[in-house]
Amino acid sequence: MINNSSSTLRKYDLYITYSTSYRVPKLYLVGFGSGGIPLLPDQMFEDINADYKDKTATIETLPVSYNTTLVSIHPCKHSSVMRVLMKHAQGRETTESEALGVRVDHYLVIFLKFIASVTPGIEYDYTMDAL
Template sequence: MSFIDKIDRAIREKGKKEARKTATVPTKSTFLQDGKVTPAEFVQAGDLLRSKCPQWHWCTGKEENILPYLPRDKQFLELKGVPCRKRASAVTGSGLEKKLDEGEDDWVAPDEDVSKPAEAASSSAAPSSSSDDEDDMFDFSDSSSAPSSAGPSFRTYDATITYDIYYYSPRLYLKGYAEDGSTPLTPEQIFEDMATEHANKTATVDEHPHLDVPTASIHPCKHAQTMKSLIDREKEAGRQIKPEQYFFTFLKFVQTAIPTIELSGTVEAE
């Protein structure tokens, strides 16, 4: 990407940031019809995720970035110190995934019962007490501090989930650290931990909407479409995914884009 393209992208992203505060807010649920969620459903899903996996925390972020359609203390979710023990190339092509739909850009999902919630952290993720589709390369050197319990022999990630008003879907952001636990990963290094088809098409590096630091993310343009496919698949099997269960399913299908970042396990629904 050229310097001019980077400037143009930065201007567009700044405009989107301001537009998020005044965007039309959906209030009627269409989750079963199109896989999209309202801000209220985003919060309900986050609360259930917190109750199942308390390593996740609700955060506020910067005061000037507060979104009026979300509770002040529940602007986004955060999980720190997620292990990443090897590169994505070591596990791709394992045969453990299958396409949800035809098409080169489609998501893949684990071949399992997605109605069972995924607890979005491995046991080794560290608890935290903290408060458009182009490869855009930024320097992470001035970003926020590293997680407190980074492992000495593997990479770690801080993960956040925000609400994207443009797609009525959650959006996952990732900030990585090298094996020493303190050196931020470059965008190129982060893309090493993403499946190739996503690193080249759906992954980007942008300013975090609440923290104002450059952060890698998986673009949400197909999240609703993927969720709708999973809803239909579960319905055919006689099961139902409820809006408040969104993150349990979301963290399973997004895991296919980051197969070695240990973001999700499985916990039985109560």
């Protein structure tokens, strides 16, 4: 959820899929304004960090739904970014084989922290208490 500058609450449905091409998660964001009205592509892009617009984040149609426009966070750079984040999370140099030994739930929390840099105005719950 985010509050944009006009004080209108926006909500996002997050869809995380697995990219078999890049072997990393891929995130889709579907935005809704007040009253559950779907956001237009330009409105969703207002909530994306300018450094990522039309590079890592693009507008496309949700592949698992009919006629749903969304923001897609591309996985093409995730592998290198995730390797750096895993290194910082573990406090040391991480080899690819060591990264494979990370628990899936921890990987997804770190992945969502990366996504938070792309969507700085959206609040995420990183707690693992429910697991």
